[in-house]
Amino acid sequence: MKMEYYLCKKCMHVISNPVCSECFLKHVNEWLAGRDIDSAKKKEVVNELKRVIEISDEGLSDIDCVICHQNTVDFCTYCLVLRTRWVLKKLRDKGIVEDFDDIFNYAIWTH
Ligand SMILES: [Zn+2]
Numbered sequence: 001m002k003m004e005y006y007l008c009k010k011c012m013h014v015i016s017n018p019v020c021s022e023c024f025l026k027h028v029n030e031w032l033a034g035r036d037i038d039s040a041k042k043k044e045v046v047n048e049l050k051r052v053i054e055i056s057d058e059g060l061s062d063i064d065c066v067i068c069h070q071n072t073v074d075f076c077t078y079c080l081v082l083r084t085r086w087v088l089k090k091l092r093d094k095g096i097v098e099d100f101d102d103i104f105n106y107a108i109w110t111h
């Protein structure tokens, strides 16, 4: 068993559950698709997320994504979640942010 650990390049916390930006965005998109937001706004959110989250494709680390095992991961999910919340807050819809917290703080990242 590998005992190495990796630090997030943004917040310097240990990455315990490495998920690449691509897989993370995919989950966010799936979640968004089921929400009651008009499609123009959804598009806006997705584009903005791509801008703020897809920052990790430089391949600097050699830690594999636990979901796709193809991309490397430079940032912890906490940082990804934090950035997504910033973007979602711009929608000025409290329900959306709360729903996001519910889903992404527990369901997806705990297994
Ligand atoms: Zn981090």
Ligand SMILES: [Zn+2]
Pocket (backbone or CB within 6 Å): 019, 020, 021, 022, 023, 024, 065, 066, 067, 068, 069, 070, 071
């Ligand atoms: Zn991945």
